[in-house]
Amino acid sequence: MQASSPFSDEELLRRIAGGDERAFTSFYRERQGGIYRFALQMCGSAAIAEDVTQEVFMALIREAHRFDPTRGNLVSYLYGMARNQVRRRLEKDRALLTNAEAADDETANDEACDAPHDPLDELTRRELIASVRQAVLTLPEHYREVVVLCELHEMSYAEAAGVLGCAVGTVRSRLHRARGLLAERLRAVRDAEAEGDKRPQAVTQRCFV
Amino acid sequence: MSCNEFETNVLELARGELMDATMRAGALRHVENCAACAARLADEQSLTNAFRAVIAGDAEQTATARIETVLLAALREREFQQTPLLASPHVERFWSRRMTAAAAMVAAAIALVVLTVARFERQPAQIVGAKQATSETKPATATVRSETPSATPQQIEIAVVPEKRIRKVRSPKLKPRRMARETQLPVRFNETMIVSIAGETSSPTLEQSGDNANEVEGLTDFVSLNGDGRTSPIESGQLVRVQLNRASLASLGLPMNAERAGETVKAEVLLSEDGIARAIRLIR
Numbered sequence: 052m053q054a055s056s057p058f059s060d061e062e063l064l065r066r067i068a069g070g071d072e073r074a075f076t077s078f079y080r081e082r083q084g085g086i087y088r089f090a091l092q093m094c095g096s097a098a099i100a101e102d103v104t105q106e107v108f109m110a111l112i113r114e115a116h117r118f119d120p121t122r123g124n125l126v127s128y129l130y131g132m133a134r135n136q137v138r139r140r141l142e143k144d145r146a147l148l149t150n151a152e153a154a155d156d157e158t159a160n161d162e163a164c165d166a167p168h169d170p171l172d173e174l175t176r177r178e179l180i181a182s183v184r185q186a187v188l189t190l191p192e193h194y195r196e197v198v199v200l201c202e203l204h205e206m207s208y209a210e211a212a213g214v215l216g217c218a219v220g221t222v223r224s225r226l227h228r229a230r231g232l233l234a235e236r237l238r239a240v241r242d243a244e245a246e247g248d249k250r251p252q253a254v255t256q257r258c259f260v
Numbered sequence: 261m262s263c264n265e266f267e268t269n270v271l272e273l274a275r276g277e278l279m280d281a282t283m284r285a286g287a288l289r290h291v292e293n294c295a296a297c298a299a300r301l302a303d304e305q306s307l308t309n310a311f312r313a314v315i316a317g318d319a320e321q322t323a324t325a326r327i328e329t330v331l332l333a334a335l336r337e338r339e340f341q342q343t344p345l346l347a348s349p350h351v352e353r354f355w356s357r358r359m360t361a362a363a364a365m366v367a368a369a370i371a372l373v374v375l376t377v378a379r380f381e382r383q384p385a386q387i388v389g390a391k392q393a394t395s396e397t398k399p400a401t402a403t404v405r406s407e408t409p410s411a412t413p414q415q416i417e418i419a420v421v422p423e424k425r426i427r428k429v430r431s432p433k434l435k436p437r438r439m440a441r442e443t444q445l446p447v448r449f450n451e452t453m454i455v456s457i458a459g460e461t462s463s464p465t466l467e468q469s470g471d472n473a474n475e476v477e478g479l480t481d482f483v484s485l486n487g488d489g490r491t492s493p494i495e496s497g498q499l500v501r502v503q504l505n506r507a508s509l510a511s512l513g514l515p516m517n518a519e520r521a522g523e524t525v526k527a528e529v530l531l532s533e534d535g536i537a538r539a540i541r542l543i544r
Contacts, residue, residue, distance in 0.1 A: 087323040104323040180317040202311040234303040
């Protein structure tokens, strides 16, 4: 998660505050994907994820002075802002989320139609990814955060604790519990499929007929 | 290793994290002998693999280029604004506030000076030589600017009025309705009237306020000083009493007795709020 920018966090922010477009563009292109994916994985909506990404970097441009290097690095600061933005949006857009999830589900099926070489393997992989995404989205928010940060963004417990503003032990215990919940849910999905859920075949037929 | 001990280490084992070698060996030995813990480990490893699949699947997910465009535009907007330094946010904010306040004060002072100078320069009938503390009236030259853009400023001669004898009185004479009626110009506000009292010609009645002053002195109707003779509405006005050389009346387009060209005459000039002379009336 460490920044690969040649500048220190302070220097980078100073340059951005001074209007250095190259410094900002370089930093943005390096970090926007992580922030966008974090928001997307937390809320399941591409539209909200875009808004969150924009807000996070906009805050960086306008309120760079709010970054306190003694409390963590710049990337953790960005994730912290993204987390706050997501929480705000989730509270505001509960109703939209359901629709977005449905849309994503359809998108996943549509994407399956574009499967390249080995359609069945690709379909299985996409089904797995979709299942995990859905399972993550159904977790309570405080569990979802640690799963997204530690598992999907491969942060260490300490880094995640810095983003979430809690103790390392808290992160560890939440992750343990969250993984247990996910394992249960994914097992339930697998069991359901094994008992005769024909959804993958239905999707395959829709793609190739 | 017990099942409870295994449970505390299963996460690190499934995620392939660095862990104590003895602990790791003990956990793996436990799995060989405990089907439940083996299933637990298999679940966790499966989950880890699923997460890796999601990471790989989402790797290409990024925000659209539109966001970058929006952000760059915002960055350019802020290009000339200095963000406070990062090291001591509180101190920097404090200094930033002080600098802003100081800059605002300097800007206000400059604006005040500029406005004062501009107002002074636009004063149409300026009394020249007022420092001469004498009641003797001497012709002096002043400029009366006409409202008509094409019209050139007119040079008129006005009498010198001792500065210390100029006083301000609040005159109900300038009540908007009456003023509008007399000047034919709509006037909304009453303004302070500057009454200049020239030595020999001064009259106690000038210090009176109210309609009596008009009646005693005898005032002519206002004559528009616009080049085209039209009147235009003004929001507020100021009456300035001056003494003019009679010869200058002709330059203002007023009737003049050529035999008395050397004499002076008292008049009131109506200035609009922008300092332009709009109308003049003579005092008999």
